[in-house]
Amino acid sequence: MRAYVPGYEMLAPKALDEALGLLAASPETLTPIAGGTDLMVLFECGRLPEGRYLSLWQLDELRGIDITDEFVTLGALTTYRDVRDHPLLQAEFPMLCAAAAESGAIAIQNRGTLGGNIINASPAADSPPALLAYDAEIELVKKGGARWVPYRGFHLDYKVMDKEPGELLRRVRLPRRKDEASWTHFYRKVGTRRYQAISKVCFAGLAQLDSKGAIKVVRIGLASVAPTVLAAVETETALIGQTPSAKLAAQARAAMAKDVTPIDDIRSTAEYRRHVSINLAGAFVDTLSG
Amino acid sequence: MIGTNVPRKEGIPKVTGAALYIDDMVFDELLHGATIRSTVPHGTLVDVHFEGDLPWDEFVVVRASDVPGDNVVTMIESDQPFLADGRIMHAGEAVVLIAHADKDLVARARKHVRLEITPLEPVLSIADSVAKKATLYAKDNAFKRFLVEKGSTKDAFKADGLTIVEGEYTTGAQEQLYIEPNGMVAIASEKEGVTIWGSLQCPYYVHKALVPLFGLGADNVRIVQATTGGGFGGKEEFPSIIAGHAALLSWKAGGKPVKLIYDRAEDMWVTTKRHPSITRHKTAIDAKGKLVAMEVDFRIDGGAYATLSSVVLSRGTIHACGPYACPNQRITAAAMATNHPPHGAFRGFGAPQSIFGLERHLDRCAAAVGLTPDEFRRRNLLKPGQTTATHQVIEEKIDLPAMLDLALKRSDWAKKREAFEVENAKEGARIKRGIGLASFFHGSGFTGSGEVYLASVVGVRARQGGTIEILASSTEIGQGTNTIFAQIASEALNIPYEWIQIANPDTANVPDSGPTVASRTCMVVGKLVERGCRQLVDALRKGGFLAGDGYDAKQFARACDAYIFRHGKLEATTTYTPPPGVEWDEKRYRGSAYAAYGWAVYVAEVSVDMLTWEARVEHFTAVQDIGKVIHPVLAAGQVEGGVTQGIGFALYEDVVWRDGSMINNQMTNYIIPTAADVPPIDVVFHEVPFAHGPSGAKGVGELPMDGPAPAILNAIEHATGLSITSLPAAPEVIMAAALKNAAEATHG
Numbered sequence A: 001m002r003a004y005v006p007g008y009e010m011l012a013p014k015a016l017d018e019a020l021g022l023l024a025a026s027p028e029t030l031t032p033i034a035g036g037t038d039l040m041v042l043f044e045c046g047r048l049p050e051g052r053y054l055s056l057w058q059l060d061e062l063r064g065i066d067i068t069d070e071f072v073t074l075g076a077l078t079t080y081r082d083v084r085d086h087p088l089l090q091a092e093f094p095m096l097c098a099a100a101a102e103s104g105a106i107a108i109q110n111r112g113t114l115g116g117n118i119i120n121a122s123p124a125a126d127s128p129p130a131l132l133a134y135d136a137e138i139e140l141v142k143k144g145g146a147r148w149v150p151y152r153g154f155h156l157d158y159k160v161m162d163k164e165p166g167e168l169l170r171r172v173r174l175p176r177r178k179d180e181a182s183w184t185h186f187y188r189k190v191g192t193r194r195y196q197a198i199s200k201v202c203f204a205g206l207a208q209l210d211s212k213g214a215i216k217v218v219r220i221g222l223a224s225v226a227p228t229v230l231a232a233v234e235t236e237t238a239l240i241g242q243t244p245s246a247k248l249a250a251q252a253r254a255a256m257a258k259d260v261t262p263i264d265d266i267r268s269t270a271e272y273r274r275h276v277s278i279n280l281a282g283a284f285v286d287t288l289s290g
Numbered sequence B: 001m002i003g004t005n006v007p008r009k010e011g012i013p014k015v016t017g018a019a020l021y022i023d024d025m026v027f028d029e030l031l032h033g034a035t036i037r038s039t040v041p042h043g044t045l046v047d048v049h050f051e052g053d054l055p056w057d058e059f060v061v062v063r064a065s066d067v068p069g070d071n072v073v074t075m076i077e078s079d080q081p082f083l084a085d086g087r088i089m090h091a092g093e094a095v096v097l098i099a100h101a102d103k104d105l106v107a108r109a110r111k112h113v114r115l116e117i118t119p120l121e122p123v124l125s126i127a128d129s130v131a132k133k134a135t136l137y138a139k140d141n142a143f144k145r146f147l148v149e150k151g152s153t154k155d156a157f158k159a160d161g162l163t164i165v166e167g168e169y170t171t172g173a174q175e176q177l178y179i180e181p182n183g184m185v186a187i188a189s190e191k192e193g194v195t196i197w198g199s200l201q202c203p204y205y206v207h208k209a210l211v212p213l214f215g216l217g218a219d220n221v222r223i224v225q226a227t228t229g230g231g232f233g234g235k236e237e238f239p240s241i242i243a244g245h246a247a248l249l250s251w252k253a254g255g256k257p258v259k260l261i262y263d264r265a266e267d268m269w270v271t272t273k274r275h276p277s278i279t280r281h282k283t284a285i286d287a288k289g290k291l292v293a294m295e296v297d298f299r300i301d302g303g304a305y306a307t308l309s310s311v312v313l314s315r316g317t318i319h320a321c322g323p324y325a326c327p328n329q330r331i332t333a334a335a336m337a338t339n340h341p342p343h344g345a346f347r348g349f350g351a352p353q354s355i356f357g358l359e360r361h362l363d364r365c366a367a368a369v370g371l372t373p374d375e376f377r378r379r380n381l382l383k384p385g386q387t388t389a390t391h392q393v394i395e396e397k398i399d400l401p402a403m404l405d406l407a408l409k410r411s412d413w414a415k416k417r418e419a420f421e422v423e424n425a426k427e428g429a430r431i432k433r434g435i436g437l438a439s440f441f442h443g444s445g446f447t448g449s450g451e452v453y454l455a456s457v458v459g460v461r462a463r464q465g466g467t468i469e470i471l472a473s474s475t476e477i478g479q480g481t482n483t484i485f486a487q488i489a490s491e492a493l494n495i496p497y498e499w500i501q502i503a504n505p506d507t508a509n510v511p512d513s514g515p516t517v518a519s520r521t522c523m524v525v526g527k528l529v530e531r532g533c534r535q536l537v538d539a540l541r542k543g544g545f546l547a548g549d550g551y552d553a554k555q556f557a558r559a560c561d562a563y564i565f566r567h568g569k570l571e572a573t574t575t576y577t578p579p580p581g582v583e584w585d586e587k588r589y590r591g592s593a594y595a596a597y598g599w600a601v602y603v604a605e606v607s608v609d610m611l612t613w614e615a616r617v618e619h620f621t622a623v624q625d626i627g628k629v630i631h632p633v634l635a636a637g638q639v640e641g642g643v644t645q646g647i648g649f650a651l652y653e654d655v656v657w658r659d660g661s662m663i664n665n666q667m668t669n670y671i672i673p674t675a676a677d678v679p680p681i682d683v684v685f686h687e688v689p690f691a692h693g694p695s696g697a698k699g700v701g702e703l704p705m706d707g708p709a710p711a712i713l714n715a716i717e718h719a720t721g722l723s724i725t726s727l728p729a730a731p732e733v734i735m736a737a738a739l740k741n742a743a744e745a746t747h748g
């Protein structure tokens, strides 16, 4: 272990109000910690800044999965385990369950949270593509205020978010859809190794065809192909209103080439990521044409 | 007893957590050490600065000038310092050691020692070393060269009607990734001498290195193995350095115990890995599909110091032409110096590299003469009475074509090959499937006269009540040494397995039975255990303590008691003697390279997803002859584990270098297979007992590392038509080949 343990202090409030009060008092210097599966990796290798940390683990207000006719709402502390085991999520949001089932392995799934995955803001995170495809909204809270914002647009640049210091992510909600049979979910995590892999590319595509077979709704989220997780807007625009065909698949591939701006890093190459995103865009359209 | 699955000797303490690994051991007044290292691959050390707001006067600090004896790691050559002094030869090289009782403070302080180094031009590839971009070792940067020659390839290539196939094959570094990172504890002082406890494979290697470091007598240095969580060769030579560092700190601290434990990042950054390699082949085949001439040039990246590279090169060289009959063979080989951290021992020891090149190349040769990979090999496999590249006449009663047939049958080779070809040819097939094989051998024990030089010794000691203690320096590192030694002894003495105890390797108590490497533990040291036990029984018989032919355990116990009552003790010591006919000419690199070989045919079935170019191994068949199998579960475990490591080598494991440092030195980014990436493995033992092994056993451990990579890449070529010639065959590599193929198809 490379960390200097005495250099860290951990506060562990039992209620959300108390936590927000502490954050309001030192918004710049108090860092939340949820499951710790991202932060403790930094701690172990001596790269976690010394200072004060606020444990969220005891805040029950940040837990639970609520269901209404309109939304499924997940507390920020919802773990991968909670997600992958949930019957309604399995039925209506299978790509989020797939992301949870393919994140880390069992120990990480028991501890890692949806909130942590979002706020850690890794461009390689696995649940954001599904959240983008399902058009999630997130609620940010601070002392004396709360706001809902669309998840699309939340990540502004590498590790830069539309979030104020002192704001906590409280929950995530997913709009429920009707006529499940008319929707196609296409999810693919490309990590080379089956589990315990950080994505080289992660692709989540959702589409609904109208009665004539044209694409009525389409949303595509990707990870590991840009400085932030990405909504593939060019590809979505190319597909909307069109009828799936081999020609449309080629157009989707061309559009995807414009959407992604991948880089070379320790895990893969820009070229590989570009080609795989393009192939997956084509395969998504192929799936729609049956 | 032999051939049964007795419970592991150290199984219960391991599963209950009672076994003490080095970091579990508790010492009074313990200091925690840390190593300050160069981040520059080549340079000159100018100064060391101790910075930050730290109580530096409380720290124990050791530099090269503090070394009481010789500042060299005594191994084959003496070119590597324990602490760099002046010249920096690789990133990660140790320069300064610090220790303090407060572990947290050590963690903070290690970031505040700044090394001032003037960089020099580094050499970071085999090609740059050959081109002498900088001179690192001798005149030509070669730590060692070998030439093996049989017949005349030069003349043979001149004949008419031959098909000539050339190729180049490369492999990257590979990390052993034992579960337990390296670690040592030392107590050292002028008065008390040096005692080391640690995670290690070869206690006497550490002993040999520490005696000159402190200028002490051999009796004043004692090395004790702690429970060790895996090695795979990675704890063969490097632990000597860690032990030296811990001992230097303790010496400077006046004999206080010092613990030096590496975390994963440090372990992966600085300790040894498998040697990267380049193998070039030129092969001539006649119209009947027979090998006429084979020329091989084999080069490895030795890293910054000589360490064991010459021996790794030797094994890679001897295995470079494989188990094939060919009248004209010529192998040239070189281990080159670079500014990488020294590469070292890793399961297979150079053979997986050269066998990869050969077995990939043979598939291409087969295609060039229009034969299937199996038929081409069948026509060329060695038969008893024929010779290897080193002119060794095969005297073992092997039947390689029969093993090939068995592997083909078990894997359903012919049917699958055909079915895959039909499916793959279909328009738009997204998943392509293929099947590939490799046939190979692996020499058991040390090379050539190595075992004679080692002259290993084993002791067997009887106690009151007939229990037996085996004294050997062979270490249990997870592979089952203690269990098989106890089985061999129990069989030889005809007493219960439970009566056998294995002494903990401690140089103050056990003789030098050589290092725990090279699959020699079972075949060579195990044979000494067997002989020692027989000597013991002979002593009891000669003394009249055991009468007649047979005896039972009770009679044995009574005999031991009576003998010990009369003579005070009952012990036997045995020393290695080579089997008859094992002769080796070191100068010409000719003769019996190994007393025995393991033989194998492996078949891999793969799928390749053409959307993502990810290859997966779907099924694996491993047929091998390792002589008599002593413990079927352990032996199968060796094969399954080795095949898994081989899958990692083939598809995933990629050391990413930047400025001479491994930069993916975490398990997150250095990808090894998990259980989910490992297919069903059909392990088949084709037992041909070896006359000079214990109950007929040979070595098993290294064989399964050799075959998977070429079999898998041969299967990828069968699936996709893409010829991948470098390891690992990561999706990025397969993609590059696929795009190149597609581009060539459109352009011409």
Ligand SMILES: Cc1cc2nc3c(=O)[nH]c(=O)nc-3n(C[C@H](O)[C@H](O)[C@H](O)COP(=O)(O)OP(=O)(O)OC[C@H]3O[C@@H](n4cnc5c(N)ncnc54)[C@H](O)[C@@H]3O)c2cc1C
Pocket (backbone or CB within 6 Å): A031, A032, A033, A034, A035, A036, A037, A038, A039, A040, A041, A056, A076, A077, A102, A103, A104, A105, A108, A111, A112, A113, A114, A115, A116, A117, A118, A119, A120, A124, A125, A126, A127, A167, A168, A169, A170, A196, A197, A198, A199
């Ligand atoms: C072995 C291993 C495997 C992994 N595999 C994967 C994988 O396959 N896919 C993947 O996407 N990730 C993976 N991860 C990363 C990690 O598990 C996930 O990102 C996880 O979701 C993080 O959640 P956490 O609660 O543990 O975050 P923490 O480490 O507690 O926090 C992460 C960040 O989020 C902030 N934060 C957390 N909760 C809140 C909140 N409610 N409000 C405001 N800020 C908050 C913290 O301040 C911190 O900056 C892996 C990690 C490990 C160690």
